[in-house]
Amino acid sequence: MIAQEQKPIEEILGYLEGKENVVLLGCGGCATFYHTGDKKAVDDLAAKLKSAGKTVTKISMPLGMQACDTEKSAIFLQKEKSAVENCNAILVMSCGDGVQVVTEYVDDEMGLAKSVIPANDAIGLVGGGPFKFKETCQSCGMCELGKTAGICPLTACGKGLMNGPCGGVRVDDKCEIDPEKDCAWVKIYKRMEKLGELDEFIAMRAPHEWSKCKRPRLFELEEPMGMMDMMGAMMNFNTITGYMSMMLAKPPEKEEEK
Numbered sequence: 001m002i003a004q005e006q007k008p009i010e011e012i013l014g015y016l017e018g019k020e021n022v023v024l025l026g027c028g029g030c031a032t033f034y035h036t037g038d039k040k041a042v043d044d045l046a047a048k049l050k051s052a053g054k055t056v057t058k059i060s061m062p063l064g065m066q067a068c069d070t071e072k073s074a075i076f077l078q079k080e081k082s083a084v085e086n087c088n089a090i091l092v093m094s095c096g097d098g099v100q101v102v103t104e105y106v107d108d109e110m111g112l113a114k115s116v117i118p119a120n121d122a123i124g125l126v127g128g129g130p131f132k133f134k135e136t137c138q139s140c141g142m143c144e145l146g147k148t149a150g151i152c153p154l155t156a157c158g159k160g161l162m163n164g165p166c167g168g169v170r171v172d173d174k175c176e177i178d179p180e181k182d183c184a185w186v187k188i189y190k191r192m193e194k195l196g197e198l199d200e201f202i203a204m205r206a207p208h209e210w211s212k213c214k215r216p217r218l219f220e221l222e223e224p225m226g227m228m229d230m231m232g233a234m235m236n237f238n239t240i241t242g243y244m245s246m247m248l249a250k251p252p253e254k255e256e257e258k
């Protein structure tokens, strides 16, 4: 998931200076999970904008309706077409991906020149939970996990080394750069030792191939997932039993977290 947090209200109001009529769109994907795009977050931000004198039209995309999916954003922008046409700015509560998808749709498909402004700061692709998350992947385009016992050397190592540890690893196995963090390469070593793969640990790994990271990266799906496929994927027996198991599971306790 893409972790994100809302920008300070002063920064948002700075972008909205001179723009009184605002469409506020909350993404129903990662932003909703991080409480930075769900209905409550949209209502709260709308209230702050209104008390700063703005006129606000709210668009809350429900859970599963991501702003980064053009087809889904289009449905909600078209539903509020006249507000979009008449606004001075569209404030999007999503990661930068959602903001740019909305920008392109409004420009290219609606033929409107509107300021599209991010309300959130995207922090990274993270894993973990339920309370704490950490960046686990930077979508480098050529995954190295098969060479490093499933621990990402690019995000877990402060220097992004493909062959470590560096000379700075601390005596308590913490990272030279961040004494709070375990050295990624000590973790990789220990994991490979457990897996009986230490021969691979001492083999020299080639430098990471960054060519797949040229920007912007483009890809095509042969068969895009349609709305009906999506509904089918959501409304099946596994989904229903999966959600029931989640609802019946013991709530996580914060102090048990690692």
Ligand code: SF4
Pocket (backbone or CB within 6 Å): 136, 137, 138, 139, 140, 141, 142, 143, 144, 145, 152, 153, 154, 155
């Ligand atoms: S090597 Fe790391 S950054 Fe690259 S895809 Fe794998 S997990 Fe992501």
Ligand code: SF4
Pocket (backbone or CB within 6 Å): 156, 157, 158, 159, 160, 161, 164, 165, 166, 167, 168, 169, 170, 174, 175, 176, 177, 178, 182, 183, 184, 185, 186
């Ligand atoms: S101490 Fe370990 S994690 Fe930190 S920079 Fe060096 S090799 Fe990377």
